[in-house]
Amino acid sequence: MDLQTKQITLLKLIQEIQGYAIFLLDENGNVETWNAGAQKIKGYLADEIIGKNISIFYTQVDLAKNLPQTLLAEAAKNGTAYNESWRVRKDGSTFWGAVTIMAMYNEEGKVYGFAKITRDLTEKMLSELTIKQHAENLEIKNKEIEQFVYIASHDLQEPLHTISNFAYFLKTEYAHKLDDTAQMYLEFMLQATGRMKGLITNLLDYSRIGAEKTLSEVDCNLLIAGVVANLDSTIKENGATIRYQNLPVIEAYEIELAQLFQNLLSNAIKFRDKNFAPIVEITASKEGNDWRFNVIDNGIGINPKFAEKVFLIFQRLHGRNDYEGNGIGLAHCKKIVELHGGKISVKANPVSGCTFTFTIPLNPDKPR
Known part of the structure; x- marks a missing residue:
């Protein structure tokens, strides 16, 4: 041709x-x-x-x-x-x-x-505009929800504080006039208001996660050393051992990442097996485009059917008499991991305890 x-x-x-x-x-x-x-x-x-x-x-x-x-x-x-x-x-x-x-x-x-x-490219452009508009609407809704949570929580604090104070005054100033039953009722009131204050504080903390996102290089060894120092009294009281070494330097939201590790370590120590001192090991490895972290403990473990439920806000698997808490710590963890663009899960270990696994992308999305 x-x-x-x-x-x-x-x-x-x-x-x-x-x-x-x-x-x-x-x-x-x-x-x-x-x-x-x-x-x-x-x-x-x-x-x-x-x-x-x-x-x-x-x-x-x-x-x-x-x-x-x-x-x-x-x-x-x-x-x-x-x-x-x-x-x-x-x-x-x-x-x-x-x-x-x-x-x-x-x-x-x-x-x-x-x-x-x-x-x-009309169809492509309109699709991108729709996605962008949806993201903007979602951001507006999230800000409205955060504002609502803040206002509602602030408004709840004042009457709760009043109830707590007057219950305390009754218990202390009128103790000689109250019988044992009345004293017990007041104690229940004080405990309930204390739990309510804790719930409100936790809810405010949850709504604020990611409010000021600042990505930076984080040395996870130094970060966890700081978290362990913060938990020093809890670790000593329970005879716990925290093991970690050769963890990476990653790009992350440092304040939120510290809260994530603190919640996971506190959780591992709290749900300990009463027959053994708590041992928690933290490992990390690079897998594809992610850092994969494992927090492994020798505690009471978890029933596989509750593996997803534990990450829901205010979900508790145990009674208050057995373990304290409001059921929000792991919800914090999930929100922090997702803030980075990763995923978190938990599974029972073959012998004892459980392993929390979460991923952090090598290059988390910059805040828009």
């Missing part, structure tokens, strides 16, 4: 392409050829458009900015020009066009025309 035959074959193929508008322009931007894709996207038949200037495809806004001539001048100077904006069809409707204009030069290096390729 000689060169001329190949060129004719190529031109025929271009004429039949329907996904792209591909056509030639003269040096002034007037249409010289027209393919099936151009007809499909723009709506003109060949004999209706050949000889017309490309300005016919542009909106009044773009014409006021002299965009057609600007793109031709850019292509003539640089070889190509690219632009995305609204384009006008024959029937007056618009579509979002991705346009590439390539200059054609003669042997003397002078521009004698242009090749223009247009693709209709």
